[in-house]
Amino acid sequence: METAQQGGFSFDLCKRNEFFAAKGVQHPGFTKTGTTIAGLIFKDGVVLGADTRSTAGSTVADKNCEKIHFIAPNIYCCGAGTAADTENVTGMVASQLELHRYATGTQSRVVTAMTLLKGHLFKYQGHVSAALVLGGVDFRGPHLFTVYPHGSTDSLPFATMGSGSLNAMAVFEAGFKDDMSREEAMALVARAIRSGVMNDLGSGSNVDLCIITKDGVEYLRNHEYLQTKTYERQFPQKFASGSVPVVRERVYDIRRAVQVVEGEPMEMEVS
């Protein structure tokens, strides 16, 4: 049965869904990360940045999502495109690299992650729509790649992706210098993401940063908290019990009959 199946996609509903489409019911959209993501190489490492808005059509689905994904302890990856695809493709590569590290006992290389990503994406001919900015530091130094949904890649000193990529790239083109300090680099990436947040409708909320150097990773979740509620209720709406008409009520007692407690180890007789 289905438990015997190991990984891979299932296409058994495709025929049925095609039939629906032929009947004139169009397929709904997925959650996208209409995004601003960016990264650059500085003196001793890589800075990655992302906004935190995810959208479903023109509705904001999540106001504070995470778009910088873990790949390896020395590699992280920003994702734009269909949310499910970026989440799963990065997760898959992260697990493959983990097993590879167990097998070889060596640190993962950024190019390895890049090759695994593009291999998967090219195989699916752009249907797995993940646009990625991959960054990390390995024994050869800092690396930064962009990976397109069709599987092509670029190796660049600074890169942007997503619907706000033009906004962010404008800031990079104006402000990028070789061998920036950590603070300069962080400020420039944050400014690039901010320009996406403010000027691109698909991007919004806050700025996440991730700084990777050979000495370690600093993941700054909500490095800049830009969008708090501006309209908190002065007198919150409180409802008295019984404000809604209840027709029927059932209460289920779910207290555990048996409580499992961790016990002390028993004294062992040794004679």
Next chain:
Amino acid sequence: MSIFEYNGSAIVAMAGKECVAIGSDLRFGVQLQTLATDYKKVYKIHDQLFIGLAGLGTDAETLSQRFAFKHNLYKLREERDIKPSAFGQLVSATLYERRFGPYFCQPVIAGLEPDGSPYLCGMDSIGAQETAKDFMVAGTATDSLLGICESLWRPDLGPEELFETLSQALLSGQDRDCLAGWGAVVYVITKDKVIARTLKGRMD
């Protein structure tokens, strides 16, 4: 017409202080024809974990059975109930497996973690997870539900207040949706009891 609007549904889940609540409307229809007014869209996985399935009714039914089946297997293997966060991953993986031929279903998961903290998460039809610490909505009434939830929800609501807040949001939200309504059902989950209440709503 979108396939999500074929049967119609409204689902809301909210987190409180050491409690969560999840509710759905009761209408089951085929486009504009109402067929039943006692159709719950929230399914119990175990005492502390519920899942709401919005979207195409046939797929919701299939998925609820598959999740029950998968939870049974999990219990046989592990000899315990599944954690809500782990179940979220399971649902996500199940939906992403059908990436290129999806179930037309948007799940909302509400449960209490073993330490008593509330867990909420929602997904699109291919399993892109979205965890929230406040509330989660799905169905045909999302546009009106999001606004009212954003306005009414407060942190650290107790079980009774949480019930009133969620019910007010759900009833007023679904009143602005032709495809959802006809009363509602709400489950409030706390550490030692589950309270299930059926609500009276507009019948038009």
